[in-house]
Amino acid sequence: MGLKKFVVFGALLLIAMGIVLYTFIGDDYALPIAGITIKLPVAVWVLFPAFILYLATIAHLMFYGAVNFARLRTIRRDSEKFVENAKRALLGKKVNGEDYKSEVFKLPGAILPLLNIDPKRSEHIRVYDDGIQDILEAKRRVKDGEVIDLAKFNLLSDNALVLRNAENALKKDPTYATTILKKCDDKTLCQKAHLALGKYASLDEIKKYEVEPTKELFYTLIDRINAKENPIELSDDDIIEFIEKMDFSKDDYIKLAKKLKSKVNPDRLILLFEKLAHQFPHKAGEGYLYVLFDVQMLDNAREYLENSSEEEYPVFKYLLFLKDSGKNFDTDLFFK
Secondary structure (H helix, E strand, O other): OOHHHHHHHHHHHHHHHHHHHHHHOOOEEEEEEOOEEEEEEHHHHHHHHHHHHHHHHHHHHHHHHHHHHHHHHHHHHHHHHHHHHHHHHHOOOOOOOOOOOOHHHHHHHHHHHHOOOOOOOOOOOOOOOHHHHHHHHHHHHHHOOOOOOOHHHOOOOOOHHHHHHHHHHHHHOHHHHHHHHHOOOOHHHHHHHHHHHHOOOOHHHHHHOOOOOOHHHHHHHHHOOOOOOOOOOOOHHHHHHHHHOOOOOHHHHHHHHHHHOOOOOHHHHHHHHHHHHHHOHHHHHHHHHHHHHHOOOHHHHHHHHHOOOOOOOHHHHHHHHHHHOOOOOOHHHHOO
C-alpha cells in the first residue's frame, strides 16, 4: 500500500472507530496527569493509542520511502552511467569500472572495461539502446572493410577503430596515403601508408615524410627501377641511405643483389656492392661475393676471400673450389 492510500484510509478508519465508540459510549473520562486533570470523551482516550500508532506508521513509511527513493535514484544514475561506459568500451575508449555507487552495478561495471564485443558475433543481435546499436553497427561495417564517418563518436587518432577505418580507406584509394601521412601517430599505420605511397609516388615525395622505412617499402622501390608502370630512379646513395635506416641481414643483401642484377648494368651493380661491403663488411660481404660470382669475376672474389678469416664465407670458398676444379654451375642454385 502506498503512503497516500495509507494516510487516507487510516484516517477514515480512525474517524469511523471514533464515531462508533462515541455512539455507544458517550461519557467523558477524566485523567489527572502531572497535577492537571484532563477530561475527554471515552472514545478519544480509546483512539489515542491508535492515533499515535497511525502517526508512527506514517513516519516509518516516509523514512523508508525516502531511503528506497535514494537507492532507486542511485541505481538509475548507475544504469545511465553503465550504458555510457558500455558505449566507451565498444569504441575502445578508456572506461572507469570503479565509479558505481549501487551494489548491483559494481561487479558488471568492473567487468565492462575487459569486454570487447566481436562485431561478427553481435551481427544479428539488437540491443534496446540505439547508441550502443549504432556502435555495434559501425564496428561491424569497419570490420567488413567499409569506410565510414566516425566523427560522431569523438574518437582519438590512435583508437583501434579509427586505425582500421583508415586502413580500409587506404585499400580502396592508395592516394589516401598522403592524408594519413600528414597527421599520423600510429607507427604501423604510417608505415602502411608509406608503403602505399611507395607504389606510385616520386622519391622526393616518399622521402618527404619522416617515417621509418620498412624492407617491404624498400623492395617495392627496387622493383620500380626501370618498371613499365610508375618507374623510379634510385641512385646508389639513395639505396645506401635506405639500408642505413633498416636492419639488413646477410640474406637481405643477397636478395637485393638478385633483384638489382636485372635492373642495372653489371658495372654499377659491382660498384654498389663494393661500397656496401666496405660500409657494412660483416653483412654485405656475402652480397658482394654473390655479385662477383654471378658476373664471373672470380679473381676479385678470390682476392676478397683471401683477405677474410677462416670462419668467414665458407659457402663461397667452397664455390670457388668448385670453380677452380672446372665445375660450371648457376650461383643461384646455392642461394634460394
